[in-house]
Amino acid sequence: MLNSAKYPYRPDIIMGYKGQKVGVFVLPETNTMRDTNQADGAYRFRMRVLEQAQDGRIKLASLGVQDVVTYDLAAPKMDLNHDFNLQQVLDN
DSSP: OOOTTTOOOOOSEEEEETTEEEEEEEEOGGGBOTTTOOBOHHHHHHHHHHHHHTTTSEEEEEEEHHHHEEEETTTTEEEEOTTOOHHHHHHO
8 A cells, every 4th residue: 555665654553434544643752742742743744745645545643652541651550541532533
């Protein structure tokens, strides 16, 4: 589906949603903006390149890993964020 030699960017999840192919990038804190948890400029560029390469046949979304899990590296402890709603992310 994706020409990895020409476009070396690959979403973490590819799925169908409301009749549309959707790719989701799950990003670490270093690749998200601190105030919105949205993708930073470099990842937004990658997402735009992939969408254009696929002629609009795929829509891309991103979410920060901190939206999906809560973690404490000092403890060490990690739990799923039970308030996370993927459908809400995709609707936005």
